[in-house]
Amino acid sequence: MAPSRGPNALARTLHTTLANHKGPVHVARYAKGTSKYVLTGGQDRTVRLWNPSSGAEIKVYAAHGYEVLSISVSHDNSKFTSSGGDRSVFLWDVTTGATIRRISGHMGKINAVEFNEDASVIASGSYDATVRLWDIRSQNRQPVQVLDEARDAIQTLYVGHGIIMAGSVDEYVRTYDLRMGQLREDYIGYPVTSVVPSQDEHTYLVTTLDSHVRLMDATTGKMLNDFTGHSIESYRCRSCFDHGEASVICGDENGQVWAWDLLDATPLPPNPPPRVHDKVITWVEHHPTEDGEMITASADGTVKVWRHPAS
C-alpha cells in the first residue's frame, strides 16, 4: 500500500446549529442508509429528528419520563430505539412518533442501546452492570440473554455481525463473539466511555476517562495507537473515526473537537483546536457515507453540524 498521504482535514466549518433541546444533549445519531437525518436525545426527555442540512426540526418524540441517553436507528430507518433514565427501552415508529414497545427489565438507567443488523434484537446496557438482549420479533417479555459479566455500569455498546461489544466502568471492554462462543475481556485500565469499532471490526477505538483514546486490535487485544491531548475525565464522551477511517475524532470536556492522524497519532491542525462548544461535547459522529460532514452534541444544549467550507 502506498504511504499515507495523510487524512483529509476535518470538516470544521459550522453548517447549522440544532438548538431546540433544553439542557444537555446526550446523544446524536445519524440515520441509516443515506443518513439524511439526525436523531438527538437529551436531558429534556425528548428525542428530536432533524434535517441537518437545513437545520429544521422535523419531529419531536416525547414519551420518556427521564433523560434520553442512547438512541439506535434500525437498518431500514423505520424504527428507532431509545433508552435513558426510565429503565426501559423504548422502541419507536419513526413516522407515527408512537412507541411500539417499551421493554422494561433493567434495574438501573440504561446507558446504551443498540440494534443488531436486521433490527431483530435490541441490546441494552445499563447501570445495573448487565447487558440484556431483547428479541423484538417475539412477544416474549424476557430477555433472550443477560450478559452479566461486567462488574460496573455498562457505558457503551456495539452490536456488529456476530459480535457484541460492551464497554464498562469496570475498565473492561468485553467482546462477546457469537460465532466462536468466546468472551474476550480486554482490560483497559480506566473506565470506558465509548467503544467504536472500525468498519471491519478488526480494530476498535476506546475512549477512557484518563483522557486517552486508544486504538485496540480486536483480535489480539494489543494497543495499536494512543491518542492524547484532549481532556476527558468525568463525562461520557464518544470518539469516532472519520470517513475512511484515516483519522480519529473526539470531542472533549472543554468543548474542543480533536482530530488525530490514525497512524502517527499526531493531532491534526489546528492544534489545539478551537473551542466550539460551551460545555462538554458528549457525542461526536461522522457522517457514515459522506466525507465532509459530522455532528457534535454537547451539554450546552446544541448539536452542531460541521461541513467543509462550500467552495
Next chain:
Amino acid sequence: MTSRLKRKLNDLGVDTQSSKATENFCLDVRDEKGRRRLHGAFTGGFSAGYFNTVGSKEGWTPSTFVSSRAERAKQQAARPEDFMDEEDLAELRESRQLVDENEEMTFADTEAELRKRQGLEADQQEDSITAALADALAPPPTESAGARILMKMGWRPGQGVGPRLTYEQRKAQDRTLGFASNEDDAEHEAKKHMYARRDTPVLTAARKDNAHGLGYTPGMSLNESLGVGGMKGPSGPRLAFGFGLGALNEAEEDDLDIYDGSMGPRGHSRVAYDALEDDDRIDMGSSSRPGNQGRAGPRASSSTSTQTFADGTPVLKGFVLFPEPVVLQNDQFPFPEIPKGWKPNPHRVWDVDKNKENIDVAMREKGAQPPKTRAEWKESLLSADQRGSLLGETPLPSQPRSVFDYLSQKDRERLQNVRGNIALPADQKVSMPPPPPPSEPQPPYIPGQIHIPHIHPSVAKAALHGFQPFTADPVKQSRYTAFLHYASQTSADSSPSSIGIGPMPDQTNDEFNKELSDYAKSATVFKPLSGAMAGRFTSSKILEMGPNIVEGLHTPDVRTTPEPDENGQIGKEGEEKRDEDPRRGAVRMGMYGPLTREVKPWQPARLLCKRFGVKEPEIEMTDADADARKAGEVDKSGTTTSPLAPLKTITEGLENKPELAETSSSVTRNLANVGLGEDETQGRDILTYERPSMDVFKAIFASDDEDSDEEDKENKHMDEEDHIPYFSSSMPDTAEMSQTEPTTTQLPATAKVTEPAATTEKVDLATFKPTFVPRADREARKDKSSDKKKDKKKSSKPALVSFDDEEGGLQVSIAASRRRKHKDEKDGERKKKKRKEKEKTAEEEDEGMWEEAPPPEVVKKMDMGGVTATPPVLDEQMPVDDAEKPAGPQRGRARAVDFM
C-alpha cells in the same frame, strides 16, 4: 265570562257593560277567574303553571295506578291537597295556625322558686306570705295551659300541688322538708285554717365540670380530707368522716344533704316532695315520725343539739354519730434506730453473694465480656426437643407427618441445598428429622479462658461467600476467614485449639474472645442476601484496600506492621497483590495484549444465534460453566459472586460442593425424561405406561374396510417414531460447519474435512446433528439409490421447513440458503467454497439442501486473476468501498486495516 270574573271586575270598578271600559279591560289579559294572566316584565311575568293552573297544556295527567300482589300496600289515597291549586293551598296554610303560637312555655313555678331561693338567701326570716306578695307584685309570668288549669283549680304560684292541709299536716310537711316553722303564732287561730301545701323544690344537681374524684374537695390537705385536723367547725369542708356521701357530697352550698330533715344552719333546705296524707302516714324517705312519737328519740336530741360531723356536715336522719372518732390505721412504722457514725456502703451487700446480678461489676473491672444480649440469651436456652433428647426421651410416636413428606424428592433436595448446603443422605427419612444435635451447652463463661462463640455452620458458610468486612486489614481478614472455616465445619469440636487461630502475642484471652465474638457478629450481619433480593444487587468485585483506620487516638504501635500468623496468610495476600500487578503494570506501560486479555468460553443463547444469523458455536464447556450459564439464563438468583482471591483457594472445597451435587443430580437429557422438570424420579409410579398392543388400536380406530397394506404402513410408522433421531446423512451439516466456522478455531480437524461422496454414511460425531428427513423420501432413497439427485432435490424443500427443538437433542439444521447470505465470511472459507465448486462432485450435488449460489462477481474475478496474495481483509473490504463510493478517499491513505 263566568260569574266569578264578573264579580271580580265589579270589585275592581270596571263596568263590563260599558264600551269604554272594554278598552281598558282589554289591555290586560285575565283568565276565567278574573286573575291577571300577564303581569308584564316588571311585575312578575307569567304566573306559574299552565294558565295559572297546576296542570299542563295537555291537561290534567291522571296518576297511573298499578297494583300487584307483591306490592299492594303501596296504594296511596288521594289527599285533598292533591286537588288544590295554589290559592287553596295558601288558604289551607292560613287556617292551620297553632293556637298557642305566641305563648312561651315557661315554668312559672320554677321561676318563682328561683326567686324565692335567692330571696331566702338574703333573708332567712321571710315567710311564704312575703314570698307570695313578692310574687304578686312581680309582673305575672306568662303561664302555660297546665298552669292555667291549675290556677282555675285554685292553685297559686308558689304553692304545692294537692289538696289543702291542716295546720298540723302543714307543720309536719314543713319539718319533713326542713322549712322553718314559725311557732310563735297563735296556734289556735292558725289551726282553724287550711293551708296550701309547700312547694316541691326542684332538684338541681350541679354539673361536675372538674376532673377531681367524687367527694374530693380541691385545696384540701391530706389531713383535712382524712378528718384528722378537721376541727374547724361549720366552716370546714363538709365531708363526712368515714362515710362518703357520694355525688351529693360536694362542698357547695346547694349541695347540702337533702335527706337531712334536721334544721341545718340555715334553717331551710330544699326538700323532695313528700306526700303526707295524715298524721300517721307512712313516711317516705327517712324522716322521723312527726308529732307524738317523733319528738322522742334521737330526733328530739337532734332538734336541740344538732348532730353534725366534725366538719360541720349534719348527720343523716336516722343515723347516730358514733361517739368516738374512728382511728385510722396508721401503717407507718417508725424508722429504725440508726447507729451513730454509720455510713452507707452498698458494696458490703453486693459483694456478699457473688451469684447476684451485680457479679459483673467485678468482671467488668477486669475487662470481661459485656452481659449477653437478649438474642444471645435466647439462643443459649434449650428448646423442649433439645431437653427431651438430652434426657433421652424417645420422640412421640404419633408425630404428625410434616410437609416434607408431600414434597417430591427434587424439592426436598433443593430445600436441603437452601438450608446451608448440608447434603442429607438420600435415604434419610425427612419426615422425622433426627432431633438436632444438642447444641453443646454453652460452657460457663470463665474469664481468662478462650470462649468461642457459636454460629451456625450455614451462616458461616454463607458469610464466607458474602461481603468481607475486614478487607482493609489483611491480618484481621485472614483471622476472620479462619474463624469462619472453623465455624462452618459442622462436626467441629469446641476446643480452642481446633479453631486454627489463637490470640495474638500481645492479646489477652479476653481480647481474643472479644475479637471472636466480633467475627461471629459480622458473620451474621454480612452473610449474603438470600432468595429474590440477591438478584437485585451486584456486589463490588474490586478489592478495596483502603487505609487501615485505627480508631481512637494514634499511638505508635508495633501492631500496625502486619505480622504473619501461623497460617501464613499474609504471604498469600502479598502474592495476590503481586498477581494483580502485571495487568496494571502492563496498562501503565501500554503493553496491552496477552497480559490484559482474557478469553473465556461463552455460550450465546440459541435464539440469539438464530436472530443474529450465526450458527451456534459448539464449545466444550466444563460442567461448572454450563451450570453457571444455565443459572444465568434461567434466573439470576444465585449469588455467584466470587470471593476474594485468597479466599478462593481456601474455600475451594466449599464452593465445589454444591456444584458437585448439582452435576451428580443432573442426568443426561433424553426424550424419556424431557418433561420431568429435572426430577427423574417424578411421577415414576404413576407414569408406568405400557403401550397397548396394536390390536387394541386397530380395534378402536381402524375401520373395517382398511386393507392390510395400511396396517403395514402404520406399523412401520410407529416403529420409526420410536427411533426419532433418524441418522440421516449428515453431510450437509459437516460441510456447512466447515464453512461457517472460522478455520482457526479449536474445532476438531475432522469437522473441516469435506467428506468424499463415498462416505455419506460415515457420521462425524463432532458435528453430527440429527436431521429430520421425511419418511417418504427416506424410503425412496433407500429404494432408488441410483436416482439420488432427483430425490434430494425433492427432499430439499421439506428440509427447509424443518423445525428446531429448543430443549431436546433434536437439532434440525436451518436452511442452508439462509446461511449463504452472510457475506463477511472469512476469506479462507470463501476460497474453500470455491474449490469445492470447482470440483463439482456428484457428492456436492447430492447434498440437496445446499444450494450454492453463484459467487459474487468480485470474488469470481479475483479468483480468475489469481489474486491470492492480497491481504485477507482487503479483498473483502476494499472493493466494496470502491464500488459504493467512487468519490471516496484516496486509496493511498492510511486506514485502520493497515495495522492488520
